[in-house]
Amino acid sequence: MALKLHPTIDTAQTVDNYPYTTQTDSIMETITDIKTLQFLLAVVEAGSMSAAARRLGTTRSYISRRIKSLEQQIQAQLFRRTTRQLEPTQIGWALHAHAIRISRELQALQATVEDLGQSLRGHIRVSMPTALGQMVIGPWLLEFGQRHPDVSLQVIFSNRITDLMAEEVDIAIRITSYPPESVVARDLGPIDWVLCAAPDYLQRQGRPNTPEQLSQHPFLTAPLSGNRLTLRLSSQTQRLNLTVTSRLQSAEVLFLKRAAISGLGCALLPAYAVSDALHDHRLDVLLDQYQIRVDDWGDRLYLITAPNLYPTPAARALIEFLRERLGSLDWSEPWP
Numbered sequence: 001m002a003l004k005l006h007p008t009i010d011t012a013q014t015v016d017n018y019p020y021t022t023q024t025d026s027i028m029e030t031i032t033d034i035k036t037l038q039f040l041l042a043v044v045e046a047g048s049m050s051a052a053a054r055r056l057g058t059t060r061s062y063i064s065r066r067i068k069s070l071e072q073q074i075q076a077q078l079f080r081r082t083t084r085q086l087e088p089t090q091i092g093w094a095l096h097a098h099a100i101r102i103s104r105e106l107q108a109l110q111a112t113v114e115d116l117g118q119s120l121r122g123h124i125r126v127s128m129p130t131a132l133g134q135m136v137i138g139p140w141l142l143e144f145g146q147r148h149p150d151v152s153l154q155v156i157f158s159n160r161i162t163d164l165m166a167e168e169v170d171i172a173i174r175i176t177s178y179p180p181e182s183v184v185a186r187d188l189g190p191i192d193w194v195l196c197a198a199p200d201y202l203q204r205q206g207r208p209n210t211p212e213q214l215s216q217h218p219f220l221t222a223p224l225s226g227n228r229l230t231l232r233l234s235s236q237t238q239r240l241n242l243t244v245t246s247r248l249q250s251a252e253v254l255f256l257k258r259a260a261i262s263g264l265g266c267a268l269l270p271a272y273a274v275s276d277a278l279h280d281h282r283l284d285v286l287l288d289q290y291q292i293r294v295d296d297w298g299d300r301l302y303l304i305t306a307p308n309l310y311p312t313p314a315a316r317a318l319i320e321f322l323r324e325r326l327g328s329l330d331w332s333e334p335w336p
Contacts, residue, residue, distance in 0.1 A: 034106070037099040039066050040078065044096045047085035100165055108312045121150035122314040128173040130157040131253035131273045137173060140325050144318060151314045159251050164306040170315045171305055173322070175270070176298035186303040188326045192271040193299070195292050196283040201263035208266075208286060211242045218247035218265035220256045222297070231268070233290040257283075268292060301326065 042052035043063065053060040071078050078092035088096060128137050134157070145153055156169070164172060164183060179185035197217075208214040211233055221229050224246055231242045247265050250256055253273045260267040260274075261282045277283040293299060303322060305311065311319070 034102065036066050036070050037095070037102060039063050040070065040092075040095060041099050041103060043067065043079070043086060044088055044092070049086065097165065100168070104168070108315075120148045120314045120317055122312045123152045123154065124170050124312075124315050124318055125154045125156070125168055126171045126173075126318070127156040127158050127167075127169045129159050129175055129253070131257075131270070132173065132175070133157050134254065136272060136329070137322070137326075140322065144321055148314065148317070151318075164304065169306075170311070171303065171319060171322070173326075174298070174302050174304055175300070176302060177300060179302050179304060182307070184305045184307055186305075186323060188301040188303055188323065189329075191299050191301050193268050193292060193294075193297070194271050194274055194278070195266065195268050195286045195288075195290075196260060196274055196278065197266045197286060198261050198263045199281065199284055201260075201265070202284060204263070207284075211240060211287070211290075214266070214287060215242055215244055217244070219244045220248045220250075220259045220265050220267040221246040222256075223249045223251055229294065232293045232295070233287070234293075235290050238290075268294065268297075 039052065039056070042056055043049055046052040046055055049063045049067070050060045053063050056063070067078060074091075074095075076091045077089050078095065079086040079088055081087070126141065133155070138155070141153055141155060145151065164170075175191050195214075205217065206213075208217055219229060227246045227249075229244050229246055231244060233240050233242055244266075248256070248259055250259075253269060256267050257269055257273055257277065259265070260269070261277060266286060274283055278285060303319065303326065305315075305319065
């Protein structure tokens with residue numbers, strides 16, 4: 001199994017910026033040459049016809065003729081030249097989005113035909129939150145790879161919601177309260193958040209036993225627009241909002257966990273990330289009579305896929321594998 005690990009990938013342009021229109025749909029009905037759409041994909045991704053030609057093993061003039069023929073066919077300009085590269089027009093971006101969809105469905109169809117009567121094979125691109133991926137899902141992917149040696153995996157650790165089509169992600173695991181409407185989202189259950197701090201910190205600074213006392217403590221948080229964070233606390237008898245001050249901010253949950261264990265302050269962290277530290281008393285739970293939430297911090301776990309009509313057999317197998325593992329997971333168990 002070929003396993004590639006990549007950090008977060010930023011996409012300068014996303015398909016969402018160039019929505020489909022009835023004009024685009026009408027244009028797609030006139031295009032009968034799929035190969036030309038593949039040339040379009042190559043030019044957009046390479047940034048120039050020369051680079052696309054080198055990638056495809058053909059000549060620049062040949063690609064240029066095919067693109068011009070396509071522009072004449074649809075009666076629209078697909079690219080404008082900037083000082084450094086070719087920039088797709090709005091129609092160019094829209095056709096690019098359609099071409100990605102068509103290309104991926106053809107690849108899936110080809111893989112389905114090839115896999116009939118054979119072991120699983122193909123390439124799957126998976127994206128997941130860093131801490132959840134490193135602590136929980138990563139080992140499962142290695143197990144899946146051992147079971148299916150002809151399947152290659154590209155694993156992206158990212159904490160943001162991605163444009164699956166633009167970044168060619170087959171499967172994404174995300175913690176969110178509101179998954180995008182443009183994807184297929186399978187709800188795998190709740191994500192619990194735990195307010196905690198290190199025992200030595202509590203010994204030095206005192207244990208907060210009320211929300212008012214908690215507001216006097218520094219916090220370790222995800223990135224904020226400033227240094228103030230509003231916590232929403234609820235119990236059987238009380239609901240209130242509490243504003244606290246962030247001392248340290250990071251998008252990496254495992255770094256915040258280490259900071260909390262080091263005694264830098266209080267932290268509200270996912271239960272799966274701190275269950276081991278709670279189990280061996282490196283961290284203590286605070287105000288456990290309250291349920292604590294932060295707006296925009298997700299509280300559900302979703303398995304997200306693009307609305308692809310033809311997922312490959314390998315992708316389908318991995319989806320079911322992850323759904324089974326995640327759906328039966330006991331989040332209270334400590335993870336090494």
